[in-house]
Amino acid sequence: MLDGFSIAIMAAGKGTRLKSKRPKVLHEIGGRALLLHVIAAAKRLVPAERIYTIIGHEAERVRAAVEAAGVRFVLQPEQRGTGHAMQMVKAYFALSSDITPENLLVLSGDVPLIRTETIEAVCTMHLKEAAAMTILTAVPPDPTGYGRVLRRKADGVEVTAIVEQKALTQEQRDAKEINSGIYCFRTQALFARLDSLSTNNAHGEFYLTDVAAMLVADGERVVAVQAESVDEVLGANTIAEMMHLDRAMRAAAAHRLMAQGVTIFRPDTCVIDAEVEVGPDTVIEPYVQLLGATRIGSDSRVRSYSVVQDSMIGSGVLVRNGCVLDGAEVADGAVLGPYAHLRPESRIGEGAHIGNFVETKKVRVGRGSKANHLNYLGDAEIGEGVNIGAGAITCNYDGVHKHLTRIEDGVFVGSDSTLVAPVTLGTGSYVAAGSCITQDVPEGALALGRSRQVNKPDWATRRAARRSQ
Numbered sequence: 001m002l003d004g005f006s007i008a009i010m011a012a013g014k015g016t017r018l019k020s021k022r023p024k025v026l027h028e029i030g031g032r033a034l035l036l037h038v039i040a041a042a043k044r045l046v047p048a049e050r051i052y053t054i055i056g057h058e059a060e061r062v063r064a065a066v067e068a069a070g071v072r073f074v075l076q077p078e079q080r081g082t083g084h085a086m087q088m089v090k091a092y093f094a095l096s097s098d099i100t101p102e103n104l105l106v107l108s109g110d111v112p113l114i115r116t117e118t119i120e121a122v123c124t125m126h127l128k129e130a131a132a133m134t135i136l137t138a139v140p141p142d143p144t145g146y147g148r149v150l151r152r153k154a155d156g157v158e159v160t161a162i163v164e165q166k167a168l169t170q171e172q173r174d175a176k177e178i179n180s181g182i183y184c185f186r187t188q189a190l191f192a193r194l195d196s197l198s199t200n201n202a203h204g205e206f207y208l209t210d211v212a213a214m215l216v217a218d219g220e221r222v223v224a225v226q227a228e229s230v231d232e233v234l235g236a237n238t239i240a241e242m243m244h245l246d247r248a249m250r251a252a253a254a255h256r257l258m259a260q261g262v263t264i265f266r267p268d269t270c271v272i273d274a275e276v277e278v279g280p281d282t283v284i285e286p287y288v289q290l291l292g293a294t295r296i297g298s299d300s301r302v303r304s305y306s307v308v309q310d311s312m313i314g315s316g317v318l319v320r321n322g323c324v325l326d327g328a329e330v331a332d333g334a335v336l337g338p339y340a341h342l343r344p345e346s347r348i349g350e351g352a353h354i355g356n357f358v359e360t361k362k363v364r365v366g367r368g369s370k371a372n373h374l375n376y377l378g379d380a381e382i383g384e385g386v387n388i389g390a391g392a393i394t395c396n397y398d399g400v401h402k403h404l405t406r407i408e409d410g411v412f413v414g415s416d417s418t419l420v421a422p423v424t425l426g427t428g429s430y431v432a433a434g435s436c437i438t439q440d441v442p443e444g445a446l447a448l449g450r451s452r453q454v455n456k457p458d459w460a461t462r463r464a465a466r467r468s469q
């Protein structure tokens with residue numbers, strides 16, 4: 001934790017260059033909003049109540065999306081530039097009882113790959129150099145669009161100014177070192193200069209970056225520190241740039257898992273979120289998505305085109321092609337799919353089989369039970385060793401309420417049966433194929449819930465003969 005520091009995260013901008021209705025900082029990469037990545041990095045350094053998130057464009061939507069993180073919010077009702085955003089922070093401290101910190105670390109809500117270690121390095125440098133402002137920089141292959149950081153001497157730490165892309169002179173155009181939009185300020189040095197910023201520039205905005213030259217003019221020390229990797233300070237101003245960051249983040253997740261003994265074929269085709277955990281010797285085939293808080297044990301296999309969201313999968317599980325899991329729990333040795341759809345609160349027991357085109361929702365399936373073809377199982381308690389025939393379904397919904405179907409151990413449900421809930425099939429009972437079951441079936445009984453078949457001898461032959469006359 002950093003003593004004497006608070007963190008401001010600028011997240012009020014609209015993101016005009018995205019051409020999207022959604023506020024930029026709520027666009028997702030690696031399965032999570034840009035802003036939440038930045039907040040997560042910040043929270044590893046200071047407690048949430050010392051993180052000030054500046055919101056403005058679609059403020060309520062942004063606030064609602066990140067509120068659970070426990071950070072504070074500073075409203076910037078009109079977005080008149082990054083300098084104006086910091087004017088709002090200054091006004092906030094003037095009015096609130098929060099203690100104005102000695103140093104203020106400023107992060108950008110649209111620079112999401114930033115690592116905690118890098119932010120820490122900026123703060124360390126700031127203290128060591130006794131600077132008024134410390135700027136995190138990088139040298140990307142293409143600096144176009146970024147502000148450039150001009151150093152006093154090429155090999156020195158001191159900076160003379162930050163110049164925005166549109167204001168670069170012919171000679172400055174060769175400057176390759178970019179401003180990451182991440183800074184550390186001695187708070188009073190920053191606050192004392194915010195009122196002197198002007199909008200006399202290409203965008204007609206208050207630029208926070210102008211503070212650098214103002215400090216230098218007053219004889220204050222402004223220094224720069226270069227990030228170890230360029231990728232982590234890349235901003236996302238367009239969808240294409242954002243997808244570039246998404247790819248970097250997903251690739252990092254796949255590499256982390258492979259380093260832990262997971263086999264991922266064609267990792268470039270898989271979409272894996274940062275928090276996903278997978279045990280060793282599990283195999284992930286091409287074109288698989290593992291999302292959110294998903295956990296998978298060891299020696300399992302997830303075949304191509306499966307999408308697993310927020311689910312727990314045990315060890316030795318086979319997820320065949322094209323399965324969709326959302327909020328499901330699957331115990332060791334189970335076999336799913338191909339094309340099974342496990343919806344929230346599906347709990348599949350050890351060694352159970354949920355097969356082709358089977359949909360489950362809020363069910364518990366006991367050990368070794370099988371539903372292999374074309375079933376819908378919703379709001380059901382299914383015991384061990386149950387066999388559910390092709391096409392059988394639970395009718396859980398009466399148009400108003402959901403009702404429970406209980407299928408006890410060892411039950412055999414014949415194909416194409418409809419089980420109208422609430423209903424219980426007792427232990428070891430049988431349901432004849434094609435039955436519509438509306439009453440409980442006692443233990444060990446056979447239930448036939450269908451009209452009796454009538455055969456009319458020669459009917460078809462006589463009809464054919466009549467027609468050919």
Ligand code: UD1
Pocket residue numbers: 010011012013014025054056076078079080081082083084085108109110111145146147148162164178179180181206207208209234235237
């Ligand atoms: C800014 C820097 C530029 C730097 C780049 C790094 C300025 C003037 N320029 O440019 O030197 O290279 O970041 O990514 O600061 N925001 C607000 N309120 C506003 C305007 C913006 O909160 O009124 C927020 C945005 O939501 C965004 C961040 O500040 O998260 C940066 O704003 P943006 O417009 O993206 O600045 P850049 O043009 O990228």
Ligand code: CA
Pocket residue numbers: 110235236237
């Ligand atoms: Ca930006």
